[in-house]
Amino acid sequence: MSTIDRQAGMKKTMDFVKKTYKDQVIDYIYQLLLSNGLQPGDQVKESWLAQQMGISRAPIREAMKELMMNGLLDYRPQVGNFIPVLLPKQIVDCYTTRGILEGYAVMSVCDSFQAEELQRLDHYVDAMGSAAREQHHKRVVEIGGDFHDFMTNKNENVQLLEYTNRLSLKLHILFCRYWGRLYTPAEIEQRHRAIVAAIRSLDKDQIEKVVRQHYLETGTKIAALQEVSSDSAA
């Protein structure tokens, strides 16, 4: 039993450290996925996780349910949970759907962007370009996430944001391994600048079109990258 480390120290900075085991399990699986400790097709066994973390299977199951509903685990009744293996078409579909949701999210609030907010978006794009040129892929993704959040979170449609964020997380977790192999620094800047430009134009059709197109292309690229890596594996 290794419940020692919990509740021990760790009360300095945050008042709300992870409380329930369920949340810890979720973070642990995220970590495993992001570090390629778990790969597509792998079975994630409850008892294995329970042993790894020194807890019982109950909170593990709670966490797996949540991951499953967010598309981060494939569930086969009476068999187990597996890291999903997405066909190229399914990858493109996921990004397409993301484009639909985020395109609308941004479009429907484009009128409310203040000049300083648009500048802030510009700043994010600059920073992404710099980070990309310095090969700081992780930083690119972080800033990209901020850019994305800042744009979409102006919208107050909770249902829309729920789906948007779920899908965003899913794609982030499942395809992190292709970061940095998608676009050149110049392309990263140009693509995001096109989105900001569309917002500035206040042309709603154009905004949706640009965002959809962006994700369609990104999805297509990732699908292609996965295909070659699975070919080489076979």
Added chain:
Amino acid sequence: MSTIDRQAGMKKTMDFVKKTYKDQVIDYIYQLLLSNGLQPGDQVKESWLAQQMGISRAPIREAMKELMMNGLLDYRPQVGNFIPVLLPKQIVDCYTTRGILEGYAVMSVCDSFQAEELQRLDHYVDAMGSAAREQHHKRVVEIGGDFHDFMTNKNENVQLLEYTNRLSLKLHILFCRYWGRLYTPAEIEQRHRAIVAAIRSLDKDQIEKVVRQHYLETGTKIAALQEVSSDSAA
């Protein structure tokens, strides 16, 4: 212990009767919601359900997790699960989001509709009008569901359909009590005919616009209906 009725008869038509308790719990909660046995704001206690169904809390929790992830239960840690109480704006938001998803789902496959498929859609609309005029509200909803499925399921974007169907189910379960109070029979026919007409026109922008508008208006109406009913309750 009332596990008698399980596995008893009921093997004629379906080979796959409900197997796990979890699925039975989900159906049971659906029933309770649809029959107003559970109302918005009510707490759904695990032990109560466990006693009601004669099973332990484990499968109940499995089911509640799923319902929660589908937006059919509000979860408050360490407190419990509640039937969601949606503010008018949130209702509109849900329908808006549904319009976005379904509008795209239909638009992106509009070219593939064959003449006979379009006729089938016409037939659904006719049938809905007839049922509505005969006050068969339940039948209207059933046919409406068929119409909806037939249109959207032509799309093969699994991610898109997943969200579409989740949201469709959520709205179906939560707002069933307003069926029949939304539109006149003539309006029902006219509104759905407009959608089919848009598909026939192959004008993609128009298709998305019509579907979005349809759900926006429906959501607005339901939000208004809920507001008056909650006013009268207060």
Added chain:
DNA sequence: ACCCTGTCTAATGTCGACAATCGACCGACA
């Protein structure tokens, strides 16, 4: 009268054990 505090209760969170079931393995038979 108001608020702060300690207790108490009822609900969720977690546990270890047992049951049911899927899939792999292996041997018998055509």
Added chain:
DNA sequence: TGTCGGTCGATTGTCGACATTAGACAGGGT
């Protein structure tokens, strides 16, 4: 040799009990 059927192991499904915690309630201090 290939296929069918039974056995077996590993994994999920379910159970009842215990631990923990949010919220209600009462009592005392101001």
